[in-house]
Amino acid sequence: EALVAAARDHGYFFRKKQASRLTINVRGKDKYFQTLIVNEFSSERKRMSVLVQKLDSPEEAMDTRVDSDHSLAPSAVGAMVPSERQIEFGAPTLPALPDISMMKTPSEEVLFGGATLYAKGADNVMLERLAKDQAAAVRLTKRHTQQFASQGLRTLILAKRELSTEQVDFFVRKMHEAKGAFMNRDTMMEAVATEMEREMTLLGVTAVEDRIQQGVPDTVNKMLRAGVKVWMLTGDNMETAINIGLACKLVEPCMKQYKLDAPNADVDPDRILRKLDEYYNEISKKIAVERVPGDFKYCLTLHGKVLYTIMDSDQARLRQLFLAIACSSSSVIACRLAPAQKAALVKLVRTNVVGNPLTLAVGDGGNDVSMIQEAHVGVGILGVEGRQAANAADFTIGQFRFLQQMLFVHGRWNLRRTCIIIGYSFYKNFLLVLPLAFYAPFNGFSGTTLYESYLLTTFNLAFTSLPILVLGVFDIDVTAKMALLVPSLYQLGIQRHYFNSWTLIGWISRGIMHASLTFLAMHIVIKGWPAGQVVPDQLVMGSWAYGACVSVANAILLIHTKAWMDWGIIVLFASVLVFFPALSL
Numbered sequence: 001e002a003l004v005a006a007a008r009d010h011g012y013f014f015r016k017k018q019a020s021r022l023t024i025n026v027r028g029k030d031k032y033f034q035t036l037i038v039n040e041f042s043s044e045r046k047r048m049s050v051l052v053q054k055l056d057s058p059e060e061a062m063d064t065r066v067d068s069d070h071s072l073a074p075s076a077v078g079a080m081v082p083s084e085r086q087i088e089f090g091a092p093t094l095p096a097l098p099d100i101s102m103m104k105t106p107s108e109e110v111l112f113g114g115a116t117l118y119a120k121g122a123d124n125v126m127l128e129r130l131a132k133d134q135a136a137a138v139r140l141t142k143r144h145t146q147q148f149a150s151q152g153l154r155t156l157i158l159a160k161r162e163l164s165t166e167q168v169d170f171f172v173r174k175m176h177e178a179k180g181a182f183m184n185r186d187t188m189m190e191a192v193a194t195e196m197e198r199e200m201t202l203l204g205v206t207a208v209e210d211r212i213q214q215g216v217p218d219t220v221n222k223m224l225r226a227g228v229k230v231w232m233l234t235g236d237n238m239e240t241a242i243n244i245g246l247a248c249k250l251v252e253p254c255m256k257q258y259k260l261d262a263p264n265a266d267v268d269p270d271r272i273l274r275k276l277d278e279y280y281n282e283i284s285k286k287i288a289v290e291r292v293p294g295d296f297k298y299c300l301t302l303h304g305k306v307l308y309t310i311m312d313s314d315q316a317r318l319r320q321l322f323l324a325i326a327c328s329s330s331s332v333i334a335c336r337l338a339p340a341q342k343a344a345l346v347k348l349v350r351t352n353v354v355g356n357p358l359t360l361a362v363g364d365g366g367n368d369v370s371m372i373q374e375a376h377v378g379v380g381i382l383g384v385e386g387r388q389a390a391n392a393a394d395f396t397i398g399q400f401r402f403l404q405q406m407l408f409v410h411g412r413w414n415l416r417r418t419c420i421i422i423g424y425s426f427y428k429n430f431l432l433v434l435p436l437a438f439y440a441p442f443n444g445f446s447g448t449t450l451y452e453s454y455l456l457t458t459f460n461l462a463f464t465s466l467p468i469l470v471l472g473v474f475d476i477d478v479t480a481k482m483a484l485l486v487p488s489l490y491q492l493g494i495q496r497h498y499f500n501s502w503t504l505i506g507w508i509s510r511g512i513m514h515a516s517l518t519f520l521a522m523h524i525v526i527k528g529w530p531a532g533q534v535v536p537d538q539l540v541m542g543s544w545a546y547g548a549c550v551s552v553a554n555a556i557l558l559i560h561t562k563a564w565m566d567w568g569i570i571v572l573f574a575s576v577l578v579f580f581p582a583l584s585l
Contacts, residue, residue, distance in 0.1 A: 001384075002208045021055070032057060036115055036168065037175055039193040043235070043339045043367050047121025049197050051163070051171070053114075115168045117161040119197055123205070123237065124336065126157035131199045141205050148207035149239030152247055155207050159200035171196055210244075215401025217249040222404060224250075224330065226490035229357075231332040233342045235367065241335040242301060250331045256298040258283075258325070262305035269313045272306060276321040283325065297330040304336035311344055319352065327353055342371035350376070362403065363389045379403070408487050409480045417472050419499035420560055423507035424468060428553045430511030431518070432459050435545055438519040439538070450542035463550045463579055467557050467572040470565075477562040510556070518548045543583055550579050 004014070011027035020035040032055040041048035119126065123145050127138060145155050163171070171192060178188035223230050232250055234241050238261060245251040258279050260272065286296045310322050326332050327349075334345065346359055361368070361375035365385035369392045372378030380393030381400060390396040397406065439450045483489060492498060522545045554576050561568070 003206060022052075036172060037196075039196070041121075045121070045190070045193075046125045046235070046338075047119055047197065049117055049119035049193065051115050051117045051168070051196070053116075053168075114165050115163050117163060117196055117200070119159050119161075119200060120156050120206075122235070122336075123155060123157050126159060126200075129198050129200055130159060130202050134202050137202050141202060145205050145237075146239060148205070149237050150243060151207075152209070152240060152243035153207035154210050154236060154240060155205055157205055158203040160203055161196070161198075161200040163196075212244070212248055213400050215399065215404075217247070219401045219404050221249045222408065222484070222487040226408065226487040227494050228407075228490070229327065229329075229331075231326075231334065231345075233334045233337050233345065233371065235337055236335055238301060238303060238333075238335045241333050245299070245331065245333050251299045251333070252297065252330075254297070255330060256286075256296070258298060258300050258329075260300070260302035260306045262303040267305050267309040269309050269315060269318060272309060273315065273318050273321070276318070276325065279325055280321055283328070299331045299333065300326050300329045301333045301335070304334070304338065304341055307334060307337065307341055307345065311348065319348070323348070323352055327357075339367045339370045342368065343374040346371055346374045350374075362400070363393075365389055379406070404484055405480070408490050409483045412483060412490055412493055413476055415493045416477060416498050417475055419503070420475075421468060421472050422499060423503060424557060424560070426504065427507045427511040427556065428464055428549075429460075430508060431515045431549050431553055432456075432546075434512060434515035435519040435522070435542075435549070438516070439542075443538070448538065450538055451546050452539060452543065455543065455546050459546075459550070463575050464553050464557075465575075467554055467568075467575055470568045470571055471557060471561055474565065474568065475561055475563050514552050514556075515549075518545055518552065521545075521548070547579055547583070551576050 011025075013025040015023040015025050015030065017023070022033045022035065024031050024033065033052045034055055035050060035052055037051040039045075039049045119129075123142070127142070130138060141157070145157075148155050174192045174195075175189065178185060178192050181188050220230060230250055232241065232245060234244070236244070238259070242251065242257075246253070251257070260275060283296075283298065290296045310318050313319075334341075337345070346361060349357065350359055358377070359375040360377045360379065361372045362379045362381065363369070363372050364381035364383050366388040368380075368389045372380060372389060372393050377395070378393040379395045379397060380387075380390035382390050382396060382398055395406065397403065436450050439448075478486075478489065522541050525544075526541060554572050558564075558569075558572055
């Protein structure tokens with residue numbers, strides 16, 4: 001959009017498009033072009049090109065053209081076009097068939113004149129496809145590209161190639177054959193496009209500012225303070241990625257930066273291993289001598305080619321060193337990554353890092369879909385990049401800053417509530433069922449029940465259901481404002497403070513203890529019954545023991561409730577008090 005707006009400001013207007021024909025106003029004068037082939041952009045190609053031919057007038061007829069699907073479509077040659085006399089009112093509508101002997105096949109005629117191929121793409125793929133006699137221009141462009149990237153601008157290399165009539169005819173036919181192939185269609189189309197996109201002439205470089213959304217630096221800073229490891233996976237070059245990291249506070253100026261760059265096309269695994277060993281030893285020494293734990297902070301930046309080499313290498317130590325350094329760093333920036341690499345990096349962390357860390361992937365474009373689907377939780381951002389990421393994600397948000405509410409407020413609240421509900425579910429069922437086991441020796445293990453059958457059903461259905469529902473939906477331990485002011489509270493969830501093995505053992509032990517006290521109280525009452533009076537049967541005593549279980553279960557829930565709301569207290573007490581009138585029914 002920015003480049004189109006810049007062209008408009010300099011007098012170049014896009015007027016209209018009719019089928020494959022374009023009308024462009026160049027400083028007050030209309031120019032006409034025909035699109036012959038469009039090689040679409042993809043994350044693997046990292047470039048796009050279009051083959052166009054200039055027309056003298058909008059009515060200029062072409063013998064044959066290539067439509068947007070790269071297929072040949074007849075227009076004038078051999079077309080059955082009715083004459084003006086035939087389409088008059090009352091005249092027959094069936095045109096006369098052309099003379100087949102006078103028609104030329106596509107292989108016998110020249111379809112097109114000369115045309116121009118225009119291409120744009122990333123510098124690492126475009127510069128290697130330029131003609132060899134442009135060394136001075138390439139050096140200047142590289143310097144400009146690096147300057148733009150150091151300012152956080154996203155760059156594109158523009159180039160063109162003039163094709164002769166024979167070359168245009170050749171590529172059009174090849175693309176038509178590739179488009180019509182039943183097997184390996186995409187591979188054949190890619191081969192034709194690659195053959196076209198070579199020996200090009202450099203036109204220049206563009207630089208566009210990709211503005212950071214409002215609240216991104218604050219959100220990233222809070223995530224780091226909360227103990228979340230933030231990794232930025234991008235397709236930009238290294239300089240641009242580092243400056244974006246600085247702008248959004250992912251990288252602090254005081255941080256030590258370790259880089260794994262790929263200056264050459266071929267990356268040696270042994271060289272990377274030596275570099276990682278050097279970094280690992282240096283980091284270990286600095287951590288050992290730091291006065292305050294966590295005082296030494298560093299950022300790891302790596303190139304996509306380096307990541308390819310690490311993941312494809314047979315040396316397990318290479319991956320272990322990389323994960324050890326990356327997971328101990330404050331942040332990681334991985335640049336020049338394809339979508340498949342992003343997903344592979346997420347999978348590498350999921351499957352190889354000790355502790356099975358929970359991964360969250362956030363993206364806003366189609367290039368992030370595979371990464372979002374590979375992570376444990378995927379979040380898509382709706383924006384100018386489209387809805388592909390949002391449609392593939394588990395959650396959808398409008399802007400990146402909304403992650404603050406999602407993680408530190410609702411995420412932590414729901415994690416705490418869920419952990420309490422899980423432990424409480426174990427507790428209340430132990431509390432209800434264990435008195436039946438304690439009663440078995442007194443009935444000779446005959447299977448005689450202590451409770452009425454309907455009471456076993458209504459315990460979880462009526463007397464303890466609504467209070468736990470209220471806690472699971474509405475209970476909060478801190479306000480939303482406080483949760484955002486103190487993001488370190490999120491570390492309680494990361495450190496598994498709310499639910500772990502000892503927490504579960506505590507809930508179960510509490511249930512066993514309370515069930516034992518409930519049965520013991522019932523046993524003392526029966527044993528101490530006055531002599532000469534009728535001793536109630538086991539169902540009567542079991543009903544009173546059941547009432548004690550209901551009361552104790554709701555009392556424990558009340559103790560674990562942090563936010564006591566009026567109607568929540570009413571629901572809890574009503575669940576207890578309604579039992580005794582219901583017992584007389």
